[in-house]
Amino acid sequence: MTEQVLPxxxxxxxxxxxVLVGDPGRPYLPHDRLTEAAVHDIPDGDASAAGPxxxxxxTVWRLP
Incomplete structure (x- = not known):
């Protein structure tokens, strides 16, 4: 998919x-072509469920 979207x-x-790209850590993201713009810790899952x-x-990446 990267080969189709990147152009x-x-x-x-x-x-x-x-151009900003949000990524939760996909291994196929072309990190060598992007610059890290920000890092955020995002809740993942149902906050109403029992337990934390x-x-x-x-990471938010910028295409230079």
């Missing part, structure tokens, strides 16, 4: 758009 994102960037909600670290 679209690069074209948007070339046209002047700021799990937290997932999610």
């Amino acid at each position: 679209f994102l690069e074209a948007a960037r070339a046209a002047g758009a700021e 909600a799990r937290v997932r670290r999610t």
